[in-house]
Amino acid sequence: MTTMTAQTTQVYSVFIKATPEQVWDAITKPDFTEQYFFGARIDIKDGRRLTTLGEMEWDEEVLEAEAPTRLVHRFVAAYDPDMGAEEPSRVTWEIEPQDGGITKLTVVHDQLESAPKTAESVAGGWMYILSGLKTLLETGKPLAG
Amino acid sequence: MDDDQVFKALADPTRRHLLDRLFERDGRTLTELESELEMTRFGVMKHLRVLEDAGLVVPRREGREKLHFLNPVPIRLIHDRWIDKYTEHRVAALADLKNELEESA
Numbered sequence: 001m002t003t004m005t006a007q008t009t010q011v012y013s014v015f016i017k018a019t020p021e022q023v024w025d026a027i028t029k030p031d032f033t034e035q036y037f038f039g040a041r042i043d044i045k046d047g048r049r050l051t052t053l054g055e056m057e058w059d060e061e062v063l064e065a066e067a068p069t070r071l072v073h074r075f076v077a078a079y080d081p082d083m084g085a086e087e088p089s090r091v092t093w094e095i096e097p098q099d100g101g102i103t104k105l106t107v108v109h110d111q112l113e114s115a116p117k118t119a120e121s122v123a124g125g126w127m128y129i130l131s132g133l134k135t136l137l138e139t140g141k142p143l144a145g
Numbered sequence: 146m147d148d149d150q151v152f153k154a155l156a157d158p159t160r161r162h163l164l165d166r167l168f169e170r171d172g173r174t175l176t177e178l179e180s181e182l183e184m185t186r187f188g189v190m191k192h193l194r195v196l197e198d199a200g201l202v203v204p205r206r207e208g209r210e211k212l213h214f215l216n217p218v219p220i221r222l223i224h225d226r227w228i229d230k231y232t233e234h235r236v237a238a239l240a241d242l243k244n245e246l247e248e249s250a
Contacts, residue, residue, distance in 0.1 A: 007171040011203045011214035014222075106203065127221045134222070143225065
């Protein structure tokens with residue numbers, strides 16, 4: 001088993017049986033995010049992406065928001081002091097309708113050149129988040145465990 | 146895209162090798178990937194296509210280049226669907242057994 005070098009551009013993609021609007025709501029509304037985003041309540045409001053996680057609170061700049069197809073925002077791993085001190089990176093959510101009531105969601109996390117600890121840490125996280133998001137939208141229930 | 150395509154894509158050593166190469170360093174061109182395999186460009190393209198159809202590789206244009214990125218999410222979904230389920234059951238069965246033995250003791 002080789003170890004993974006932290007990638008400065010990471011791409012994650014998942015097909016979800018849901019409409020683009022449902023996917024958009026799931027990534028921009030706190031009542032949804034807290035069910036699959038490690039319990040974080042995330043709200044997109046007034047050009048900011050506000051996150052509340054337990055007693056912590058932080059926000060990131062929204063660079064583009066075109067409901068229900070595209071959301072681009074800065075990313076700071078403020079939940080960890082070491083990673084939170086690194087330069088902000090960028091996350092792009094692309095939502096594309098497919099045939100048969102399926103929506104393709106792609107997350108591109110890039111500009112991680114000056115955030116090596118974040119780059120290493122988020123890889124497993126995105127996988128968990130997208131898997132949980134798919135389960136939530138398709139079954140109405142959060143991922144077990 | 147469904148589980149069948151993912152299992153089919155993973156059922157070939159060359160394709161698993163390609164995934165391992167991308168795991169080591171992501172976002173590569175066809176030319177880079179081809180240089181590490183003893184296979185024709187056409188052969189590598191064909192395998193990449195199967196991986197793309199299964200969602201395991203996501204191509205993205207960057208400038209004039211087409212880069213290939215490893216997408217681990219389908220593997221995670223298989224894990225959630227086919228591995229967690231059975232291992233959890235086994236753990237639960239052991240827990241039940243422990244409870245029963247302790248109750249009867």
